[in-house]
Amino acid sequence: MPQSFTTALVQMSMSADKTENLRKASAEIERAADSGAHLVCLPEMFMTPYFCQREDSALFDLAEEFPNSETITTLRAVAKKTKTVVIAPIFERRAAGVYHNSAGIIDADGEIAGFYRKMHIPDDPAFYEKYYFAPGDLGFKAFDTKVGRIATLICWDQWYPEGARLAALHGATILFYPTAIGWHPDEKERYGAAQHDAWRTVQRGHAIANGVYVAACNRTGLETDPKTASKLEFWGQSFICDPQGVMLSEASSSKEEIITADVDTRHLETIRRNWPFLRDRRIDAYSEITQRFLA
Amino acid sequence: MPQSFTTALVQMSMSADKTENLRKASAEIERAADSGAHLVCLPEMFMTPYFCQREDSALFDLAEEFPNSETITTLRAVAKKTKTVVIAPIFERRAAGVYHNSAGIIDADGEIAGFYRKMHIPDDPAFYEKYYFAPGDLGFKAFDTKVGRIATLICWDQWYPEGARLAALHGATILFYPTAIGWHPDEKERYGAAQHDAWRTVQRGHAIANGVYVAACNRTGLETDPKTASKLEFWGQSFICDPQGVMLSEASSSKEEIITADVDTRHLETIRRNWPFLRDRRIDAYSEITQRFLA
Numbered sequence: 181m182p183q184s185f186t187t188a189l190v191q192m193s194m195s196a197d198k199t200e201n202l203r204k205a206s207a208e209i210e211r212a213a214d215s216g217a218h219l220v221c222l223p224e225m226f227m228t229p230y231f232c233q234r235e236d237s238a239l240f241d242l243a244e245e246f247p248n249s250e251t252i253t254t255l256r257a258v259a260k261k262t263k264t265v266v267i268a269p270i271f272e273r274r275a276a277g278v279y280h281n282s283a284g285i286i287d288a289d290g291e292i293a294g295f296y297r298k299m300h301i302p303d304d305p306a307f308y309e310k311y312y313f314a315p316g317d318l319g320f321k322a323f324d325t326k327v328g329r330i331a332t333l334i335c336w337d338q339w340y341p342e343g344a345r346l347a348a349l350h351g352a353t354i355l356f357y358p359t360a361i362g363w364h365p366d367e368k369e370r371y372g373a374a375q376h377d378a379w380r381t382v383q384r385g386h387a388i389a390n391g392v393y394v395a396a397c398n399r400t401g402l403e404t405d406p407k408t409a410s411k412l413e414f415w416g417q418s419f420i421c422d423p424q425g426v427m428l429s430e431a432s433s434s435k436e437e438i439i440t441a442d443v444d445t446r447h448l449e450t451i452r453r454n455w456p457f458l459r460d461r462r463i464d465a466y467s468e469i470t471q472r473f474l475a
Numbered sequence: 476m477p478q479s480f481t482t483a484l485v486q487m488s489m490s491a492d493k494t495e496n497l498r499k500a501s502a503e504i505e506r507a508a509d510s511g512a513h514l515v516c517l518p519e520m521f522m523t524p525y526f527c528q529r530e531d532s533a534l535f536d537l538a539e540e541f542p543n544s545e546t547i548t549t550l551r552a553v554a555k556k557t558k559t560v561v562i563a564p565i566f567e568r569r570a571a572g573v574y575h576n577s578a579g580i581i582d583a584d585g586e587i588a589g590f591y592r593k594m595h596i597p598d599d600p601a602f603y604e605k606y607y608f609a610p611g612d613l614g615f616k617a618f619d620t621k622v623g624r625i626a627t628l629i630c631w632d633q634w635y636p637e638g639a640r641l642a643a644l645h646g647a648t649i650l651f652y653p654t655a656i657g658w659h660p661d662e663k664e665r666y667g668a669a670q671h672d673a674w675r676t677v678q679r680g681h682a683i684a685n686g687v688y689v690a691a692c693n694r695t696g697l698e699t700d701p702k703t704a705s706k707l708e709f710w711g712q713s714f715i716c717d718p719q720g721v722m723l724s725e726a727s728s729s730k731e732e733i734i735t736a737d738v739d740t741r742h743l744e745t746i747r748r749n750w751p752f753l754r755d756r757r758i759d760a761y762s763e764i765t766q767r768f769l770a
Contacts, residue, residue, distance in 0.1 A: 213614045216529050274562075300755045319760055322770070327768070339752045341636030342761045349763065351770030378683045378719050378750075385680020388673045389636050403535070424673050461767065465614055466637045468644065469553045469764045472756065475624070475646030 184444040185327040187354065188217035191418040191431045191439065194229050201227050202251060206258045212438050213262035218327050223399040224335050224358040226250055228271065230412060234407040235311045243273035247292055252284055260290030265325045267332050269358040279431065281313040283358055285323050285331045294323030298334040298392030299343060306364065308411050320346035328445065330461050332356040336398065344386035354393035354443050355386065361398055362414035366431040373387065378416055386424035391423040391452040400434055423451040479739035480622040482649065483512035484766065486713040486726045486734065489694030493522050497546060501553045503522040507733050508557035513622050516562040519630050519653040520576065522546055523566065525707060528700040530606045537588045538568035542587055547579055557584030562627050564653040567592070574607040578627045578653055580618050589618030593629040594638060595630040601705050615641035623740065633691065637764065640680035649688035649738050650681065656693055658707035671710055679720035685748040686718040688738050695729055720745040
């Protein structure tokens with residue numbers, strides 16, 4: 181296992197053409213690998229526009245099975261060819277009427293190293309995810325890959341300290357958050373800066389509290405729902421921070437770009453020795469975490 | 476119960492003279508109340524210098540009983556006179572050989588509204604707290620006062636999402652963190668900015684994840700241990716942020732000062748409606764939080 185590796189995030193925008201999205205993602209993985217990346221993460225549901233802007237049963241057609249889909253087959257070949265670990269978020273069809281928002285972890289030899297189903301499902305105006313996705317039932321896990329033990333969670337999970345904690349306790353050195361988060365255009369001027377800052381801050385908080393690297397890979401671009409004219413401006417700003425929450429790399433809000441940073445287990449070890457939070461957890465006193473509310 | 480109230484934090488430095496520290500704290504509470512504060516929080520163990528820079532059994536003499544001590548009796552009278560809620564951190568002597576790092580919550584009529592014993596106990600060079608303090612056994616709670624339901628945790632607790640979560644689930648609108656955190660002078664130049672930023676960020680993260688106000692009240696000033704010459708520069712920078720992590724007020728690093736902000740339950744309600752994180756917690760999937768590690 182390497183003591184350090186280079187991770188890359190592909191911040192991209194999506195067209196309505198799945199073939200084109202897959203071609204672009206594959207090309208970006210190759211480009212990242214050519215630049216030295218050992219692991220590449222794609223944004224949440226990179227194969228499609230963010231279709232959850234409206235509730236429409238026809239859109240379940242966009243889903244695919246795991247791992248027997250063109251997306252995963254193609255990315256396995258790319259992973260093997262480039263010798264990179266790939267985090268591949270998909271809209272998963274598990275059975276008739278059972279769909280998930282998921283991510284495959286493809287190892288650097290093209291084998292499947294792990295699979296995650298989004299545990300926390302949002303539902304807000306233009307983010308109608310509870311209509312499309314059953315909550316994940318695989319729990320919060322970490323997976324062994326050629327670059328070490330890593331974890332992925334997905335988007336809305338990023339607001340939940342419990343998910344980050346459990347993935348870290350499973351031994352992950354880095355938590356990935358493939359994401360599709362953006363502004364409602366009519367809210368952006370008034371609330372946009374605070375919304376983005378909260379998103380960035382809570383995830384840096386997970387890095388600090390757990391002594392892990394955190395990487396959030398967002399989409400970018402304005403997407404307009406073709407039927408409702410609802411619009412979302414995905415805010416980009418993908419980032420990678422270290423186990424003390426220090427920003428290592430951060431993308432722009434509106435450009436497609438690849439950002440990279442090195443994940444160094446020696447640095448993680450140093451931070452955890454100096455900030456030994458995991459030592460002092462009061463595991464005898466946390467059981468009420470499994471309650472909805474306590475008042 | 477008021478829909479909003481003004482909270483004040485007293486950022487101060489401490490002398491070796493307990494009488495003087497109590498006089499100063501009392502005067503600052505009166506000054507804050509005169510300026511409109513309805514609740515005043517003091518720093519962790521405001522009655523003494525931060526004595527944990529060395530392990531010395533003679534220093535247990537600094538402890539006092541709760542609530543029958545001069546400190547608490549005096550502050551109850553101040554709370555009643557000024558009609559303010561007071562958060563009064565003390566070094567608690569519970570029995571021979573059983574000491575805690577604690578805080579009394581004194582209601583605006585002078586009655587005791589609650590009591591908290593620090594749950595997470597640190598131990599780092601010059602912060603030898605595991606020698607002095609038994610871990611708290613009262614759990615993470617919230618307390619009803621004349622200004623509403625509030626919670627206090629203490630210092631090292633601020634690095635633990637579990638403590639913040641449980642206090643919030645108990646219905647607190649604001650989490651207080653009386654604190655004694657500072658730089659080792661020989662580390663400050665190289666690591667100081669990142670250390671302070673991590674401290675600030677993880678607590679803002681608690682505010683965001685839980686939709687609660689957070690207030691951290693730190694001491695300031697350089698303290699030199701009279702026997703070992705060990706030094707700590709307490710970094711001040713007490714702050715109050717809103718339920719979206721937005722900074723409402725922040726003190727300097729080196730001055731004694733009072734900062735204030737308004738806690739508005741209507742604003743909290745709005746933030747939680749727009750960011751409904753508490754709705755989507757996966758309480759069926761968090762039980763492993765009570766494990767030390769999972770790998």
